[in-house]
Amino acid sequence: MTTNVNTEKLSSARFATATDAFVEVFTASVDFDQRMASEDIQGSLAHAQMLCSIGVLTADELDAIQRGLQQIATEIANGTFQWSVKQEDVHMNIEARLTDLIGIAGKKLHTGRSRNDQVATDIRLYLRAEINLIIVQLHRLQVALLDLAEAHSDTIMPGFTHLQVAQPVTFGHHLMAWFEMLKRDHERLQDCTKRLNVMPLGAAALAGTSYPIDRHMTAALLGFSRPSANSLDSVSDRDFAIEFAAVGSIIMMHLSRFSEELILWSSAQFNFIEMPDAFCTGSSIMPQKKNPDVPELVRGKSGRVTGHLVSLLMLMKSQPLAYNKDNQEDKEPLFDTADTLNMCLRAFADMMPHIQPKKANMYNSAKQGFATATDLADYLVRKGMAFRDAHEAVGLAVRLGLSSQRDLSELSLAELQQFSSTISDDVFKVLSLEGSVASRQHIGGTAPDTVRKAIQTAREQLLSE
Numbered sequence: 033m034t035t036n037v038n039t040e041k042l043s044s045a046r047f048a049t050a051t052d053a054f055v056e057v058f059t060a061s062v063d064f065d066q067r068m069a070s071e072d073i074q075g076s077l078a079h080a081q082m083l084c085s086i087g088v089l090t091a092d093e094l095d096a097i098q099r100g101l102q103q104i105a106t107e108i109a110n111g112t113f114q115w116s117v118k119q120e121d122v123h124m125n126i127e128a129r130l131t132d133l134i135g136i137a138g139k140k141l142h143t144g145r146s147r148n149d150q151v152a153t154d155i156r157l158y159l160r161a162e163i164n165l166i167i168v169q170l171h172r173l174q175v176a177l178l179d180l181a182e183a184h185s186d187t188i189m190p191g192f193t194h195l196q197v198a199q200p201v202t203f204g205h206h207l208m209a210w211f212e213m214l215k216r217d218h219e220r221l222q223d224c225t226k227r228l229n230v231m232p233l234g235a236a237a238l239a240g241t242s243y244p245i246d247r248h249m250t251a252a253l254l255g256f257s258r259p260s261a262n263s264l265d266s267v268s269d270r271d272f273a274i275e276f277a278a279v280g281s282i283i284m285m286h287l288s289r290f291s292e293e294l295i296l297w298s299s300a301q302f303n304f305i306e307m308p309d310a311f312c313t314g315s316s317i318m319p320q321k322k323n324p325d326v327p328e329l330v331r332g333k334s335g336r337v338t339g340h341l342v343s344l345l346m347l348m349k350s351q352p353l354a355y356n357k358d359n360q361e362d363k364e365p366l367f368d369t370a371d372t373l374n375m376c377l378r379a380f381a382d383m384m385p386h387i388q389p390k391k392a393n394m395y396n397s398a399k400q401g402f403a404t405a406t407d408l409a410d411y412l413v414r415k416g417m418a419f420r421d422a423h424e425a426v427g428l429a430v431r432l433g434l435s436s437q438r439d440l441s442e443l444s445l446a447e448l449q450q451f452s453s454t455i456s457d458d459v460f461k462v463l464s465l466e467g468s469v470a471s472r473q474h475i476g477g478t479a480p481d482t483v484r485k486a487i488q489t490a491r492e493q494l495l496s497e
């Protein structure tokens with residue numbers, strides 16, 4: 033037998049020369065995949081337990097493996113574990129240390145397993161845990177929105193289309209629109225978890241293994257809903273990662289839209305809200321500035337998450353079956369997606385309770401944009417006019433308002449009657465902002481009572497999740 037030139041490596045006997053020093057660093061993933069150490073240990077414990085149950089490991093060997101892995105977990109937690117680029121990745125670092133600690137039993141752990149099914153399992157376990165953390169932050173933000181919406185179920189603001197004042201809405205209603213977006217995001221995360229929670233372990237390198245493994249047992253030990261159905265697919269599939277990044281991109285797109293509104297609303301030109309000081313910063317040159325940094329940063333970070341989605345799609349698009357080293361590139365975009373989502377949702381959940389709407393400014397702004405013009409048209413229709421004619425008549429009334437710088441509600445009855453003789457003084461109720469919002473009582477409408485009901489229903493749904 034030739035002497036192994038690279039005795040420190042677990043997979044090196046085949047090689048006559050050592051790995052090029054730069055290639056070793058270039059191909060290693062330990063710097064970033066060590067974050068999956070606890071999932072790697074969890075997967076190994078389940079695998080070893082299963083191997084013991086089918087007689088591949090003795091009870092003593094299992095015991096040694098369990099104790100060795102426990103010690104490794106402690107060393108990692110204490111920061112005393114020596115990670116080495118020579119061992120390439122998290123999997124081989126842990127296995128090498130296990131063998132140092134317990135000898136021959138450590139060398140048996142990899143029986144019937146490959147790093148290919150191991151890494152696919154680790155990422156799924158890791159993402160599953162991250163998704164749960166993300167859901168916690170998402171939930172906090174949803175509750176914060178409900179609380180703010182409840183406090184402002186009858187605060188009136190202008191609703192916009194094309195960023196032009198369109199019709200009055202309640203601030204609570206606007207916040208509940210954000211809530212609905214997050215509710216769908218939550219459903220998407222849960223849906224993505226269904227396909228993620230399938231266990232690749234047992235696929236080994238690509239073709240399965242000749243040992244009589246019990247994949248149901250390993251799946252149950254790891255909390256997976258079932259073992260995966262095809263060994264080739266198991267080691268090569270990263271759809272779950274792409275789906276997670278896609279859901280993440282949608283969440284970030286939503287947060288970016290909220291951010292944009294908060295930034296606009298806190299500007300002197302809108303002046304609808306006061307952002308909490310603790311979530312803003314000043315300028316190094318302009319003493320008067322109070323910048324909405326948190327929403328600006330969140331808006332900016334949405335770009336990187338969409339970038340990760342595109343990276344992952346491109347990573348997978350030309351890969352033949354089954355595992356390819358390309359897949360090592362899945363981790364950094366995924367980890368960063370999870371971190372970004374966690375941080376941005378947390379920042380929003382923390383900030384939301386401290387946002388102070390400036391009710392009078394919102395109200396006055398709604399009054400300035402002829403926001404009740406549609407209400408006047410609807411009023412004329414109720415009095416028998418065809419909608420197109422009513423639209424025309426109200427257009428003329430708006431012109432009069434514009435030229436005399438008055439809202440429709442500030443025109444006199446006689447002036448309004450120029451546009452239709454059917455108008456009587458009950459029109460002023462319709463022209464008021466309060467009357468306008470209160471009249472939209474159907475499901476999904478902006479009337480304060482309807483908004484309160486929507487909040488109530490949403491609270492009940494959140495509690496039942």
Ligand code: ARG
Pocket residue numbers: 061065121147148151355357359360361
């Ligand atoms: N570090 C590798 C990854 O992240 C682990 C799997 C390596 N498998 C292999 N056959 N080289 O994908």
